[in-house]
Amino acid sequence: MYVTQASWKSEIFQSVVGFLPDWAQGAALGVFVLAVLTAWALKLKRKFTYHRAVRAGRPVPESARYAQGRGADHLGSYAPPPRQDDPTA
Known part of the structure; x- marks a missing residue:
């Protein structure tokens, strides 16, 4: 008979x-x-708010955004310059 082991999270919680x-x-x-x-x-x-805003064509509230952008979006002055062929920039 095979007995599954408890996950580390449940072990910590139980302890x-x-x-x-x-x-x-x-x-x-x-x-x-x-x-x-x-x-x-x-x-x-947040999921319902996001979908409701998208359906209505309104801007999506910041609290309901899924995408957080690319890593370069959070680098500030250290971010590389955007590429010319990038349609999102």
Whole structure:
């Protein structure tokens, strides 16, 4: 019989929660689940905002942008000059 090993993330979580008293373990698990659900809901909200803006032809809000640009876009004065044949520049 093949038994899967726990991931390193679950091992760390179990070891941290294991130091807590029994009454706090449930609260810690609840806070963790709430954090995961909140992150998921915010991601979904940004996705809906992005698609709604694209469909309506409005500019996409900064908080809903998916693409963060190329690495050179974040280099400031150290960025190489844009190429002449680059249509995005």
